[in-house]
Amino acid sequence: MKSLPQKIRSKKLSSRVDLTAMVSVSFLLIIFFMLVGELSKPKVMDLNLPDNDCDDCLPGCVDVTRIYTIILDKNDKIITYSGLLQSPIGSPKEIEFGKKGIRQELFNIKKMILEYSTTIGKPKNGPIVIIKPSKKSNYGNLVDILDEMTIAKIDTYAIINDFTSEELKLLASK
Numbered sequence: 807m808k809s810l811p812q813k814i815r816s817k818k819l820s821s822r823v824d825l826t827a828m829v830s831v832s833f834l835l836i837i838f839f840m841l842v843g844e845l846s847k848p849k850v851m852d853l854n855l856p857d858n859d860c861d862d863c864l865p866g867c868v869d870v871t872r873i874y875t876i877i878l879d880k881n882d883k884i885i886t887y888s889g890l891l892q893s894p895i896g897s898p899k900e901i902e903f904g905k906k907g908i909r910q911e912l913f914n915i916k917k918m919i920l921e922y923s924t925t926i927g928k929p930k931n932g933p934i935v936i937i938k939p940s941k942k943s944n945y946g947n948l949v950d951i952l953d954e955m956t957i958a959k960i961d962t963y964a965i966i967n968d969f970t971s972e973e974l975k976l977l978a979s980k
Contacts, residue, residue, distance in 0.1 A: 871895060871922060872934045874915050876908070876951060877969075879977055880942035884908055884951075888915065898976055903950055912958035935963035940977060 870889050877885040884907070887898035901907045916933050923931040935955065939948050948965070955963050969977075 869931070872919055872931060873936065874919075874933050875936045875938065877973060877977065878937070878939040878943035878947045878951065880940070880944075882947060884947075885976060886911065892972065903947070908951070909954050909957060912954055912960060916958060916960060932961060935960055937963060937965045938967070938969060938973065939965070940969070 873890065874888050875886065879885065882903055884901045884903065885898055886901055886908075887894045887896070889895040901911055912935075919931070919933045937948070937951055937955075
């Protein structure tokens with residue numbers, strides 16, 4: 807006897823869909839768009855502009871009594887003066903690095919300028935320090951001066967490489 811051929815039945819497929827991969831992809835997309843949104847925000851920097859109602863000021867309305875210049879020269883030499891070199895407040899002087907040298911001088915200048923600013927009704931106007939490294943000064947001295955700015959908590963300072971003829975004469979004479 808011959809057996810009858812059996813019908814081949816098709817497998818029943820599961821009607822459930824596995825969404826694990828879809829959830830993972832959607833979380834990655836959410837994280838990506840959150841990160842892109844955060845990084846695309848514009849970065850803002852505070853810009854302090856000088857006052858417009860200043861009597862004894864430079865053309866940009868900076869009070870010259872707030873300016874303190876530090877010139878770095880070879881052999882760890884520092885020459886400082888207050889105001890403009892054409893009409894300095896006091897005479898230019900040579901100072902050394904360290905606690906008793908430039909650091910103490912910066913603390914004294916800051917205190918003096920803050921007291922002056924308070925008397926004219928602008929208590930938050932601190933010193934503006936201009937750092938001028940000469941071509942003969944070394945990189946370590948510039949880093950040391952920047953450290954001194956941080957220690958003395960001087961907020962406004964700039965590194966400038968332009969020397970006036972008077973400053974060059976001052977460097978040559980000292």
